[in-house]
Amino acid sequence: MKRIVIFASGSGTNAENLITFFQNRDNVSVIQVLTNNPHAKVINRCNTLKTSCLSFNRTAFYSTSHILDLLKSNNPDLIVLAGFLWKFPESILKEFPNKVINVHPALLPKFGGKGMYGMHVHQAVVDNKETETGITIHYVNEHYDEGAIIFQATCEVLSSDSVEDVAAKIHELEMEHFPKVVESLLFPNE
Numbered sequence: 641m642k643r644i645v646i647f648a649s650g651s652g653t654n655a656e657n658l659i660t661f662f663q664n665r666d667n668v669s670v671i672q673v674l675t676n677n678p679h680a681k682v683i684n685r686c687n688t689l690k691t692s693c694l695s696f697n698r699t700a701f702y703s704t705s706h707i708l709d710l711l712k713s714n715n716p717d718l719i720v721l722a723g724f725l726w727k728f729p730e731s732i733l734k735e736f737p738n739k740v741i742n743v744h745p746a747l748l749p750k751f752g753g754k755g756m757y758g759m760h761v762h763q764a765v766v767d768n769k770e771t772e773t774g775i776t777i778h779y780v781n782e783h784y785d786e787g788a789i790i791f792q793a794t795c796e797v798l799s800s801d802s803v804e805d806v807a808a809k810i811h812e813l814e815m816e817h818f819p820k821v822v823e824s825l826l827f828p829n830e
Contacts, residue, residue, distance in 0.1 A: 642668040642826045645716040647724035648675050652682025654722035654743060654814055659689050661819035668826055671714055676726055708732050717826060721780060725757055728780050740780040743818050745810045747792055748776040752785030762806040770797050773806060775813045777821045791821045
C-alpha cells in the first residue's frame with residue numbers, strides 16, 4: 641500500500657481532488673492531511689471525506705521535531721504540497737529525499753519564489769501580458785520553487801483574460817493533471 645501525506649494551507653481543492661482520486665484504490669491511500677492554518681477550509685473537506693487532518697503551528701514545524709516525527713511514524717511514500725505556503729524545513733527534506741513534491745500555478749522558472757502563490761502569480765502573469773501560462777509539478781528543495789521539474793502543462797492566456805480567468809484555467813489544469821502525476825510517481829512502471 642502506497643501512502644500519501646498532503647500539506648495544504650487554504651481551501652483544499654487540490655487535496656480533495658487527490659483524496660477522491662485515490663479513495664477507492666487498494667494500492668494507495670491519502671493517509672493524512674496536515675495544515676498550518678487552523679481555519680483552513682481543507683479541514684472541512686477532510687472531515688467530509690473522512691480523512692485525518694491535523695493543524696500545526698510554526699513552532700511544531702520549524703523549532704521542534706514534532707512534524708518530522710509524525711511523518712516518520714506515518715512513513716509516506718510521497719509528501720504532496722497542495723497549496724502549502726510555508727518553506728519546507730531541510731530536516732524533513734533530508735529525511736524524505738525526492739519524496740516531497742509541489743504544484744505551482746505557473747510555468748517555472750517564471751513567476752516562482754517567495755511571495756509568488758495563488759492570485760499573486762496570476763496577477764503577475766496578466767501584468768506581464770503573458771500569452772501562455774500553466775502549472776509546474778516539481779520536487780521541493782531548500783529554495784522556493786527551484787526543485788527539479790517533473791511535469792508542466794500549459795494553457796493560453798488571452799489579452800481579454802482577467803486574473804480570475806487565468807486562475808480558473810490553472811485550476812482546471814491542476815484538477816486534470818495533479819492526481820495523474822502523483823500516481824505516475826508512485827507507480828512509475830505502470
